[in-house]
Amino acid sequence: MYNIRASQYGPIIVNGYAYPFINQSVFQQWTNNMTYVSSFSYGFNRNGDLIPLFDESLIQTAYRNRVAPIMTLTPLDEAGNFSNELASYVLNNEVSRNRLINNIFNTVIRKDYYGVDFDFEFLFADDADEYVELVRQMQQRLNPIGAVTLVALAPKTYTEQPGLLYEGHDYRGLGEAADLSLLMTYEWGYTYGPPMAVAPINNVRQVLEYGITQIPPNKILMGIPNYGYDWTLPFVQGQSVAENLSNPEAVARAASVGAQIQFDETAQTPFYEYTDSQGRQHVVWFEDERSLRAKLELVNEYGLAGVSFWTVMNPFPAATKLLNEMYDVVKVI
Numbered sequence: 001m002y003n004i005r006a007s008q009y010g011p012i013i014v015n016g017y018a019y020p021f022i023n024q025s026v027f028q029q030w031t032n033n034m035t036y037v038s039s040f041s042y043g044f045n046r047n048g049d050l051i052p053l054f055d056e057s058l059i060q061t062a063y064r065n066r067v068a069p070i071m072t073l074t075p076l077d078e079a080g081n082f083s084n085e086l087a088s089y090v091l092n093n094e095v096s097r098n099r100l101i102n103n104i105f106n107t108v109i110r111k112d113y114y115g116v117d118f119d120f121e122f123l124f125a126d127d128a129d130e131y132v133e134l135v136r137q138m139q140q141r142l143n144p145i146g147a148v149t150l151v152a153l154a155p156k157t158y159t160e161q162p163g164l165l166y167e168g169h170d171y172r173g174l175g176e177a178a179d180l181s182l183l184m185t186y187e188w189g190y191t192y193g194p195p196m197a198v199a200p201i202n203n204v205r206q207v208l209e210y211g212i213t214q215i216p217p218n219k220i221l222m223g224i225p226n227y228g229y230d231w232t233l234p235f236v237q238g239q240s241v242a243e244n245l246s247n248p249e250a251v252a253r254a255a256s257v258g259a260q261i262q263f264d265e266t267a268q269t270p271f272y273e274y275t276d277s278q279g280r281q282h283v284v285w286f287e288d289e290r291s292l293r294a295k296l297e298l299v300n301e302y303g304l305a306g307v308s309f310w311t312v313m314n315p316f317p318a319a320t321k322l323l324n325e326m327y328d329v330v331k332v333i
Helices: 024-033 056-064 084-092 094-111 125-145 171-177 201-214 247-257 289-302 317-326
Strands: 011-018 036-044 068-073 115-118 148-153 180-183 220-225 228-232 243-245 262-264 269-275 281-285 306-310
Touching (some): 024 317, 036 056, 036 094, 068 094, 125 148, 125 171, 171 180, 180 201, 220 289, 247 281, 289 317
Parallel strands (some): 036 068, 148 180, 180 220
């Protein structure tokens, strides 16, 4: 069911990640422009048993606002730490894998999720085929009850791309196994890395150009960051840690320090520089209406299914404005 109002480009699927403790008033600002909310995140143990997530309030608010809640699953152990060793064990142990599938299926029914989103990052290369099989088996269980299967993919630009982030993700295999594939097109600029845009549009394009050769565009959601970073200069590899900022916080900080916001035409992303009260130089990269419009244009250009925001934990007024102006956000409930 689509909105009756005419839009520039037509329907779009919008997913947003949220932690169960999201501020309800912030979530409410997003709900008119969301199809799915991916509740982050369930973990599991070596037996394939789920580590509970107390997200009932998030689910209830989602349903009241016609947003379909999605169960997110990541290889988080009982201490809350990401573990590719845990993922490898369960993927390669048939008893544990089947138990995990059954537990996911039962949880989807019990908590009335609309589907499941697999977010297995930094997988070992040897586990790529087993991961495809897990997603395929889950999709085959969920589709008959009308539930969807999503999979989050590292931002690859070619099939044999080296590195632990990329090698365990088979774009073609996972694209066939899942109903929707979410390309995590962000984190080029990141907490421990050198200052740069979080999602430079030239880099995003490279991922999309590869992605559409492996996955039908109408099954792809493009990731969009809802945050920025403030780096203290000079950047020192292994020592520097950037401060995470919401986009409104980044704008407010520019005003408070008297910085002039500039716009990088190549990255299609705003940034500014300033000197703090201790005389240290800073550079801030974030997202604004201009950078978001450039990204949303790509959905139409490449014929994508839609977008996914990491995360909707903070307001982003430009998102509401542009989604309303450019697209009709699909509502499935």
